[in-house]
Amino acid sequence: PLDRWARVGEKVRYPEPGDDLDDLFLFESKRKVQKDRTVSLNGMAYEIDASLVGETVTLRYNPSEQGKEIKVCHNGRFVQKAKLVDTYANCFVKRDRPSKTIEALDPEKAVDHKRESRPKQPVNFSRISEAEKGDGYV
Template sequence: MRIGDRTKRKTYLIAFIDDATRVIPYAAFALSENTRAFLPVFKQAVLRRGLPERLYVDNGANYRSQHLSLVCAKLGVALIHARPYRPQGKGKIERWFKTVRAQLLTRLLDADTQSLDALNRRLWVWTEGEYHRTRHRWRHHGLDKLTPLEKWAKTGDSVKFPEPGCDLDDLFLFELQRKVQKDRTVSLNGIVYEVDAALVGETVTLRFDPGAPPKRPIQVCHKNRFVELARPVEPYANCFVKRNRPSRTLESDAPAPEPAMPALQLHQLSGKTQED
């Protein structure tokens, strides 16, 4: 498909379908089919139609990422992978893809492919305005001659949404580990971030949104505790920064040693980190 500047680029349609009602919680075209493209679509599906009890996905490497497993575990969703070379269980979503090709892609206008956003707006207008409101005859056995939206309305009481205090943006953040260099920096996706000098030599967990602007701060965690927000290093200002003094001390896992002499009172220095 030609997007934007008319350069031909391959697009991938990522979609979720409710097995009982054939409603599409969410779907979107993306320029790749990796985990970073899959998870934002999953998050929108949860926001719009609630939490599934089970998430049935393909057996490819993109769906076996540790991050997807972690997100599903936090949401309380059972992650199930299809068996290799077994098409059973994927019939409904494959039929929906076929419907998209026949009823949507053949009717796209030039304006619909000016950008990925425009293409996805057209996809969602068609999904909500036509697909969800159409009785699909023989394709949808078990819908009792109802449209997907009508069938969904009859089962709406059983839909569960995340708890009010659940921060989905935070829950869906990606996590990677990095070792803090001697100049108290870490590198992520070609960008250098400055962290506290107390973390030099330590392995930290960086939590970030891959779709966020490149200069946005990222979370730094150490031993499952939130430490700080790290910001990209400014090359010019970096020339004048002294990096040999930590602004905090890390909490030790071992208990503090007893004073050598009872009469001598030593002050124990203890740094605090904010809990996530």
């Protein structure tokens, strides 16, 4: 080993001062950003900037720190740190979706889906709990 070091020791590339050594040893994976602004890595979904939808990005991460922030690079440049999708908070986000309209020849035959999906009568939870105690019918 000493002879080998004497022959090629000057060819060894050392890190520059100020280089983050942890950053040099991160794993990399390529992923395509989905329409919902997410990428999946090891079964976990991460949020990505909307401008990257449809693009292939490189995810740089430490596999021993799963579920933490990961670095997102696009075209070789750092873009952002992606965070895990908060599924609980995500279910309350209002979305701008175009309303689906039914084009009917006769406007009276058009169906109002919002109205149709509502229950016909309000749900009475006290009757349900009484039914569980009694004969089982509401």
